[in-house]
Amino acid sequence: MSLFRRQRSALPGLNLTLGFTVFYLGLIVLLPLSAAFIRTFGMTWEEFVAAVSSPRVFASYRITFFASFAAALVNMVFGLVVAWVLTRYSFPGKRLVDALVDLPFALPTAVAGIALTSIYAKNGWVGTWFDPDGRMFQKLFAHEGLLGRLTGLDLSGAKLAYSEIGVFIALTFIGLPFVVRTVQPILEELEPELEEASATLGASRWKTVTRVVLPEVYPALITGFALAFARALGEYGSVVFISGNMPMRTEITPFLIITKLGEYDYRGATAIAVVMLLASFVLLLLINLLQKWSRRHQAV
Template identity: 45%
Template sequence: MRQTFLTFLRGGDSALPGYRLSLAATLLWTGFFIVLPLCALAIRPWQDGMGAVVGALHDTRMFAALWTSFSSAALAALFNLPIGLFLAWALVRGDLPGRRVADALVDLPLALPTAVSGITLATLYGPQGWLGAPLAKLGIVVAYSRPGIVLALMFVGLPFVVRTVEPVLKNLPRDLEEAAVLLGARPWQIVLRVVLAPLLPALITGFGLAFARGVGEYGSVIFIAGNQPFRSEIAPLLVVVRLQEFDYPGATAIALVLLLTSLAALALVGVVRRKFSAWGDAA
């Protein structure tokens, strides 16, 4: 028994000393901070009985909030794809003045407190804001509506697309584009088959990360969304509302649905990414 324990601590046949001990500590740490809270979230709604769960799932306001969160996150991630691709292209291939400053500003939404970004966006795009007032004269309402939610989620999700595409674009040889030109390829063929094809798995990954961030976003959205039930209320806000009403089964049921749907969406994105990666390797 002692020899077996010492062999485990030493890592067995592994070249890294203490590999298994490090692996066990990592798994234990991950279990306490990730697996255990997720298991608690999955078990908590059922502690009050099946009736409480069924009653919570018959809440039409919950489904409206879930639809608002997921549809807005999907639209924001979709809009971020071309913007993130062009921005990554400018940072990698462009030789523009102030490129390093722009590269640092890309990560600003990740470092900026979400409440600060939400207040800033609401101020800019509000009815009396610098951008909201001219848009209002054109009949375009951004703040306190669904477009405001999409705009806030685009702001917080853009770095995920840029930082996912950027390293792949750096490793993309320019010789491929020059060879395509010499072989007589048209510009649209170069863009679609030479440039976008290798970047497609990275774009799908960036979409998945931006979507996952948008689904759970709270601080930057509530200040610009308007928070009107059945119109511009997001699911994370409804969870807070249910907790303030001491409706713990309803809050945990919404959180459970949000978790399961997010995991299913991320799993689907992962499957699609692997399919396109395999297609690119076969080509």
């Protein structure tokens, strides 16, 4: 009889809370996503392939995934540096810097896009330095300019806004807080005495970072990368202003979906949305498996 006896949980209400959780997630998450799949099922396989594999759609995949991946990689590196500075050092204005990290969270994406465009456009504070027709560019970045002579590079076609670089800048801006806020609590729990002990035993600073610090923050760092990457894949508001939305060049996939909806091509829009959904799910699954492997490797 003891084999069939249910073991009571120390916390009551498991069935009620579990049922509410499943119902809430189904209502908020699964129901809207299933609507996209249901509409896509009304298409034939040939129509679906044609909708998701046209040259314009493939170009939007390329800029969206590559720019999102590059921005997440950059945020993973510099987000770790920012989190390290905020947890290990005391300096004037630290609370202000800590609050500024959350600014992309609170700032409406359209406002962020307008602000980035005004800064990085050719008449903006930063963009004016990269305007190929401007004096500043000729003095610094052109082939006969100062940096051109030092590096041998000709950046005459380079510009920030309304280019792939603009998309990368916007995605980097909105993804930084995800890495910082994921890594920061782990660094706060990591005792500085461990680093001091490593230095006392003769380890160099680089070895202390690679052998003591990084193994502890690696799972959180991968989580922050995954969150930043997933956020960048679906970003729309901050990118459409600075990218220029040029088909085959700077048009991101979310903007293409909106364009098809404006053309009343609902099936084409949902087909592309399903591809993005499946790709995001597969990538997040792979990253979660990598996290699990890193934890197991760390435990061993």
